[in-house]
Amino acid sequence: MTGAGRVHNFGAGPAVLPLEVVNEVAEALPDLMGSGFGLLEVSHRSDVFQNVIDSAEERVRRVLSVPDDYHVLFLQGGASTQFYMTALNILGDGGKADFLVTGGWSQKAVKEAGRIGDAKVAWDGSAEGFKSVPDNGDYNIRSDADYLHYTSNNTLFGTQFHHLPDSEGKPLVVDASSDICGTSLDIPSHDLVYAGAQKNLGPSGVTLVILSPWAMSRIGEGLPTMLDYKTHVSKGSMFNTPNTFGIFVLDRVMAWVERNGGIEGAIERNRAKASLLYRELDRTAFWVPHADSGSRSLMNVTWRLADESLEPVFLDESAAAGLGGLKGHRSVGGIRASMYNGCPIESVEELVSFMKGFESRHGQ
Ligand SMILES: Cc1ncc(COP(=O)(O)O)c(C=O)c1O
Known part of the structure; x- marks a missing residue:
């Protein structure tokens, strides 16, 4: 495929993928890596798909420098599910979380976390039309907050943190949906990272979640099975049928990133x-x-x-x-x-x- 007829695509997500990757996907549709099974038709329990998901995880770890003791998950439900799921897992009963509200997505994140516990806005840029992100020192974190949540890149308004927000020693949780892998994000400085794939990582339908040992230690018992990170960690993101197509594309995008510096x-x-x-x-x-x-x-x-x-x-x-x-x-x-x-x-x-x-x- 030459790409002739493709527009210059500036869409916010799903977004343009490298043409090389699109071509690799096209080739895999009838026959995934010589297995004889088409990409859309292959079982997630097959060896060929196990290789795909293992490769995707390894590449994510390499490209993003994920510490060995962090878990990497490929989930479904989009970053929007993570607004609630993060809080359900790591906030828990009686927990407190502070939020830097830099746009519509962080507004949604704080609202969903508020269904679980005490979610407080520590900084809010709405009055000035979300034209900026806060500098360190522009906000205070509660001394008894369990973590600070922020959105690294504000997709709607076009702002981005170019520094690590000061969390005053508290664990940091980040929605990195729209700049993961496109900017420097120091994973070890965070305890939970989540990102919908459909901007820098691949197609829609896969959500990357990265969890530190601290995040794992916070998870209580009796959570709904599919909303419990422990379920997905224990089954290598394959407790149920994962988005096989999306994970394949994500692996190919990561390989493209690796080939290109x-x-x-x-x-x-x-x-x-x-x-x-x-x-x-x-x-x-x-x-x-x-x-x-x-x-x-x-x-x-x-x-x-x-x-x-x-x-x-x-x-x-x-x-x-x-x-x-x-x-x-x-x-x-x-x-x-x-x-x-x-x-x-x-x-x-x-x-x-x-x-x-x-x-x-x-x-x-
Ligand atoms: C920063 C950010 N967070 C969350 C979302 C919501 O993602 P999803 O549609 O995967 O739920 C988006 C979508 O554009 C986003 O840009």
């Missing part, structure tokens, strides 16, 4: 893409970037047009020019370009060139 290579490419686009946004007042400069996301870049009435025109013309997925999230409006690992720099170059042309056609 590992996490450092991914970060370098993501920095280059983001700086190209932010340079254009800063060039002219025709564009109004949303995020404050110190909090700008490398993964999701959000902006308005100074003349908002031109936004539908921008979206129509960009789509006609083969640039897809640029509509801002419905809660924010405007334009959003998501540039995960699978997005090549050529797509961003095309976008920037389109933007310059658009300004010259529609600007004063």
Whole structure:
């Protein structure tokens, strides 16, 4: 497959995957790795699939430098299930958790944790339109909090932590759905990491969960079977039928990352893409970037047009020019370009060139 006819895909997730990976998936559809079983038809109890899931776990461990005593799980239900499941497992009765609320996803996380225990907002950026993430020192953690939860990259508003939030010595829990493997994330500094795969890791339907020994030690007895991390740890993510397709694709994406300079290579490419686009946004007042400069996301870049009435025109013309997925999230409006690992720099170059042309056609 040449990729001819594919748009430059800036969708926020599911998102563009490297064409090499898409081709590998296509090849595996009728026959997974010479087994004679098609990728969509193979049993999760087969040796060939056991090799796939083992490989996926090993690659995740290598690429993300996961400590040996941490567990790696491939679950279903999306990051949205993790909002509740994390709290169910590690907050427990009478527990307290503090949250840095930097956008819609962290709002959901704190709401779901509140069903389990005492979930408190330690910092809330809603009043200023979620334009930034907090600096260390902008918030206080309760001295008796059990952990601090944050969202490393705010997919909707285009902000990102470029530092490790100070948790005042408390365990850190992170929703890293939209920047895992695209930015540096120090796993050993966290006790629980979760991420939907559909941005940097693969297709939708797989959720990566990484658990420290501390997180495991917090889990009580009698939790609903499927919501108990112990169930999935004890069965190698195969207590029930896992998303075999998604795990295969995730393994192939991780192999692609490894072939292309590992996490450092991914970060370098993501920095280059983001700086190209932010340079254009800063060039002219025709564009109004949303995020404050110190909090700008490398993964999701959000902006308005100074003349908002031109936004539908921008979206129509960009789509006609083969640039897809640029509509801002419905809660924010405007334009959003998501540039995960699978997005090549050529797509961003095309976008920037389109933007310059658009300004010259529609600007004063
Ligand atoms: C940061 C973040 N958290 C959570 C979610 C929800 O993920 P899911 O749709 O996998 O439940 C998303 C989805 O875009 C996200 O970007």
